[in-house]
Amino acid sequence: MxxxxxxxxxxxxxxxxxxxxxxxxxxxxxxxxxxxxxxxxxxxxxxxxxxxxxxxxxxxxxxFPARLYGNKERTNAVIEVFLLRELSQEKLFWDVLVDPARKIRIGNKLYFGEGETMVAEVIDNTTSRGRTLRFLFDGTHEEFKKELYSLGGMPLPPYIERKSEPLDxxxxxxxxxxxxxxxxxxxxxxxxxxxxxxxxxxxxxxxxxxxxxxxxxxxxxxxxxxxxxxxxxxxxxxxxxxxxxxxxxxxxxxxxxxxxxxxxxxxxxxxxxxxxxxxxxxxxxxxxxxxxxxxxxxxxxxxxxxxxxxxxxxxxxxxxxxxxxxxxxxxxxxxxxxxxxxxxxxxxx
Incomplete structure (x- = not known):
């Protein structure tokens, strides 16, 4: 076939x-x-x-609401972060995809939310587009997830040509x-x-x-x-x-x-x-x-x-x-x- x-x-x-x-x-x-x-x-x-x-x-x-939009440190470039899976609850490591990938390097920090309420640091490059992020958060894992998901949107497929809305x-x-x-x-x-x-x-x-x-x-x-x-x-x-x-x-x-x-x-x-x-x-x-x-x-x-x-x-x-x-x-x-x-x-x- x-x-x-x-x-x-x-x-x-x-x-x-x-x-x-x-x-x-x-x-x-x-x-x-x-x-x-x-x-x-x-x-x-x-x-x-x-x-x-x-x-x-x-x-x-x-x-889960896996699509986030953050800003890169210094340049303030908008970076889309797609959460794939949580690798460690204790260390707050996540396997993610980033777009545009060419702008992200190990050691870069990304800031999310109004007032930059969430920060993540790139600690590994796993594929050409994939990265491992460590979220920097003081609080319980439950509080972290609540904050993370309040910032995220539902991961609609690319052929749906709009951003996630409340109905999604x-x-x-x-x-x-x-x-x-x-x-x-x-x-x-x-x-x-x-x-x-x-x-x-x-x-x-x-x-x-x-x-x-x-x-x-x-x-x-x-x-x-x-x-x-x-x-x-x-x-x-x-x-x-x-x-x-x-x-x-x-x-x-x-x-x-x-x-x-x-x-x-x-x-x-x-x-x-x-x-x-x-x-x-x-x-x-x-x-x-x-x-x-x-x-x-x-x-x-x-x-x-x-x-x-x-x-x-x-x-x-x-x-x-x-x-x-x-x-x-x-x-x-x-x-x-x-x-x-x-x-x-x-x-x-």
């Missing part, structure tokens, strides 16, 4: 810049792999495709997010409202939660034509015994096992045994899924409409079948579905 097979012309106006007014009222395209049928629905209509005993698996990772604090997040660590929102899960979740429970569906901290590797440009030569960045993955039991019970009963989002789909494939059962997992995964791929556990999945050449589009193509997905994308363009993390959704059965 070649990278060029995932190229298509996406009009700029179809890339969603804001979420739908209500979470569960975005559009939903339903793809039936057995019949080849494509249906057009509203997202809350997804309720009609699940029954008692079906298992839906969600990613409960929480996105709520909407660039699922309603069940609780385990902090993601810098990309689990977009498919964000379509589920509290009312829809409750109605699924009333119908007898089993809801399971795992944690996958969605990293920037999912949005990075693939730089090879032959996809077999591409190596994914690793992400932390936690699957507990509760999720294992729910999923495997549904499998034994020949019920649906639905992965809500690409992060969940990849996670479940990472932690599936040779016999096709889910196992507990607490480790990292760098699994890269693209056509042709044989899924042995997941029977359906929910995903958004993704941008050309994207890793998530390739994974959806592996599940739907390349030709069927490209047909669906052609229909989506014609029908003006919205693409991207704030866009519309697809259910693949």
């Amino acid at each position: 070649r990278l060029s097979k995932f190229k298509f012309e996406l009009p700029k106006e179809l890339i969603a810049q804001y979420p739908s007014e209500r979470r569960d009222e975005s559009r939903l395209m339903v793809l039936n792999r057995k019949t080849g049928k494509i249906e057009h629905k509203i997202f809350k209509d997804i309720l009609g495709y699940f029954n008692e005993g079906d298992a839906l698996v969600f990613n409960d990772s929480q996105v 604090i709520e909407r660039y997040q699922t309603i069940f997010a609780k385990n902090e660590g993601a810098v990309i929102a689990p977009a498919a899960g964000a379509h589920f409202s509290r009312e829809l979740m409750k109605r699924l429970e009333i119908k007898g569906c089993e809801l399971a939660y795992i944690t996958v901290h969605f990293g920037l590797g999912n949005s990075r440009d693939i730089d090879v034509e032959d996809l077999t030569k591409y190596k994914m960045d690793s992400e932390p993955l936690i699957i507990g015994e509760d999720a294992e039991k729910i999923v495997n019970t549904a499998k034994d009963a020949r019920k649906q096992v639905c992965a809500i989002g690409g992060s969940v789909l990849r996670a479940m494939e990472t932690a599936t045994t040779a016999l096709g059962y889910l196992k507990p997992y607490n480790d990292w995964t760098n699994k890269f899924i693209f056509p042709e791929y044989n899924f042995v556990l997941v029977t359906s999945t929910v995903t958004n409409f993704h941008l050309p050449h994207s890793i998530m589009m390739m994974q959806a193509a592996a599940f739907a079948g390349y030709d069927f997905l490209m047909e669906a994308y052609s229909v989506a363009l014609k029908e003006k579905y919205r693409f991207g993390v704030y866009g519309d959704a697809m259910l693949i059965l």
